Amino acid sequence: MSTRIELKELTKRFGGSGSGGILAVDRVSFKVEGGEVLGFLGPNGAGKSTTMKMLTGFLPATSGSASICGFDVAARPLEAKRCIGYLPEGAPAYADMTPEGFLTFCASVRGLTGEAGRKAVARAVERTNLEGVLRQPVETLSKGFKRRVGLAQAILHDPDVLILDEPTDGLDPNQKHEVRALIRELAKGKGSGDGGRAVVLSTHILEEVEAVCTRVVLIARGRVVADCTPAEFVAKSRFHNAVTLEIVTPDRADVPAALRQISGVSGVEDVEAVDAGAGRRVRCVVLAGKGKAVAHEVSHLVKARGWEVEAMRVEAGRLDDVFRDLTCASG
Amino acid sequence: MQGTLPIFRRELSGYFATPVAYVFIVIFLILTGIFTWQLGGFFERGQADLRPFFDFHPWLYLFLIPAVSMRLWAEEHKSGTIELLMTLPVSRGGAVAGKFLAAWAFCGVALALTFPLWITVNYLGDPDNGAIVTGYIGSLLMAGAFLAIGACVSAATKSQVIAFIIAVVICFLFLLAGFPPVTEFLKGAQMPEAVISAVTSFSFLTRFDAIAKGVIDLRDLIFFSTLIACCLVMNAFILEAKKA
Ligand SMILES: Nc1ncnc2c1ncn2[C@@H]1O[C@H](COP(=O)(O)OP(=O)(O)OP(=O)(O)O)[C@@H](O)[C@H]1O
Ligand SMILES: [Mg+2]
Numbered sequence: 001m002s003t004r005i006e007l008k009e010l011t012k013r014f015g016g017s018g019s020g021g022i023l024a025v026d027r028v029s030f031k032v033e034g035g036e037v038l039g040f041l042g043p044n045g046a047g048k049s050t051t052m053k054m055l056t057g058f059l060p061a062t063s064g065s066a067s068i069c070g071f072d073v074a075a076r077p078l079e080a081k082r083c084i085g086y087l088p089e090g091a092p093a094y095a096d097m098t099p100e101g102f103l104t105f106c107a108s109v110r111g112l113t114g115e116a117g118r119k120a121v122a123r124a125v126e127r128t129n130l131e132g133v134l135r136q137p138v139e140t141l142s143k144g145f146k147r148r149v150g151l152a153q154a155i156l157h158d159p160d161v162l163i164l165d166e167p168t169d170g171l172d173p174n175q176k177h178e179v180r181a182l183i184r185e186l187a188k189g190k191g192s193g194d195g196g197r198a199v200v201l202s203t204h205i206l207e208e209v210e211a212v213c214t215r216v217v218l219i220a221r222g223r224v225v226a227d228c229t230p231a232e233f234v235a236k237s238r239f240h241n242a243v244t245l246e247i248v249t250p251d252r253a254d255v256p257a258a259l260r261q262i263s264g265v266s267g268v269e270d271v272e273a274v275d276a277g278a279g280r281r282v283r284c285v286v287l288a289g290k291g292k293a294v295a296h297e298v299s300h301l302v303k304a305r306g307w308e309v310e311a312m313r314v315e316a317g318r319l320d321d322v323f324r325d326l327t328c329a330s331g
Numbered sequence: 332m333q334g335t336l337p338i339f340r341r342e343l344s345g346y347f348a349t350p351v352a353y354v355f356i357v358i359f360l361i362l363t364g365i366f367t368w369q370l371g372g373f374f375e376r377g378q379a380d381l382r383p384f385f386d387f388h389p390w391l392y393l394f395l396i397p398a399v400s401m402r403l404w405a406e407e408h409k410s411g412t413i414e415l416l417m418t419l420p421v422s423r424g425g426a427v428a429g430k431f432l433a434a435w436a437f438c439g440v441a442l443a444l445t446f447p448l449w450i451t452v453n454y455l456g457d458p459d460n461g462a463i464v465t466g467y468i469g470s471l472l473m474a475g476a477f478l479a480i481g482a483c484v485s486a487a488t489k490s491q492v493i494a495f496i497i498a499v500v501i502c503f504l505f506l507l508a509g510f511p512p513v514t515e516f517l518k519g520a521q522m523p524e525a526v527i528s529a530v531t532s533f534s535f536l537t538r539f540d541a542i543a544k545g546v547i548d549l550r551d552l553i554f555f556s557t558l559i560a561c562c563l564v565m566n567a568f569i570l571e572a573k574k575a
Binding site: 053056057058059060078081082084086088090092093094095096097101105106108109110153 | 333334336337338340341344345348349410411412414415417418419420421422574
């Protein structure tokens, strides 16, 4: 394992110097090791694409620094760029070229000519399932295929660092699945040397994070608001370890009040009660305090009171809840 | 100049992959034909040379070259492929050179396709072929200067229309600088001799005129080469400034 990407206090201000203009990225620092797949999350306009553009050397940083495989992006741009495979936002490609011509061009710019170039293109084409459209001008391709052409271009030279801006945007469910599998496979690959390969991908699809990422960095308004594993990220949810309970009770007992008595319970929400035959059907969510598990106690209480259980399950928490909590709170 | 060769090849084949190249070449050939035969009085002059042919080149280039150069960078800005290009391991100078050389080579092809004229004059008479070769070299150099100006303008905008218009205006100024009415006007305005000669020294017309006559003056060659080099350096700077 070695550090593949390092950002130090990376900042970007658009338009105007000093305190004027738009502060798109605000002192973002993190490191990505070989073998990691980092999910870069944030609401629209949070600064994800801007950060990636600075990492890949397209935009100069206002202050701070970024380095790729040990090469400072500003001081050694060519060396840094050689290590990177980059899929820019919107997957731009030369519209009048065919995917074959385009990929061959990208390969030759990267020094892969002749047989090596043909091999690299063939492998990237196979990995992104582009065989059927190789001779069709890029401008006539569907959105998903365009994205795949961009992806093929990014993995062409087997880079140590992959930076993918919304790689699965516009792909059909099958392709999403394939691309995720590809990303996982790429992250396992050794890359050159033995430092492992680092992948940074931005996405708005949160399941993707659970499916492929080993780490999550969430930014809002240019600031990092979370940097952890997906499991830790989910654990930040209010609904982590919460118990959803659906019971029928003959007595008109106040179920939520009883549940609140349990130690470790931080609240009871979404109480819904309907009269049903002999008694009342009550649905509620019992929230657990931070780091507490309450399922056991809840089931004891249910037994003791003789409530008839229709459904009971422990929640893991949902990524979107955490996403919403963290990105709204910071405003 | 990392990446120049692949970019050169991509750009050049790009011209011929679209109708742009053929439309351009056909129009260029038709216009040179009309100018040389009709307006230039090719036959009436009774002289076996290509003077009337070359005389119209500056004016032809004024509109045709910006049409070639306008898309060089503007299209990259517009379609976002600039982000792709600039994150590939190419140096900015390499990219600028590759694109410029491809456009120049394309103009060279169009110019070379006027060879039937050369054959015709050789068939009809006994021209000074040395002067004709000089004329072609001068014409190609001037095309390069127009192109470099156009490329520079194109780097500053994402609109091809704006790139075209501004390039035409700037090239027009360079042409006008040596146009006799302008020189007369400057003299009439009591301008000091130094100013007049400075303005005239930037003139494409006077410099090209000398080359087209078959006179190769090293200073003219240096002028065009320096102008091209300056514009390309500026081109690279504009690209850098634009993304900040
Ligand atoms: N060239 C630019 N000039 C001025 N402001 C810009 C420029 N590019 C981006 N911004 C601003 O920077 C901020 C961050 O934009 P960015 O594209 O990085 O967001 P994002 O996180 O990628 O959003 P999305 O999820 O919508 O892709 C936005 O407020 C945007 O308006
Ligand atoms: Mg974005």
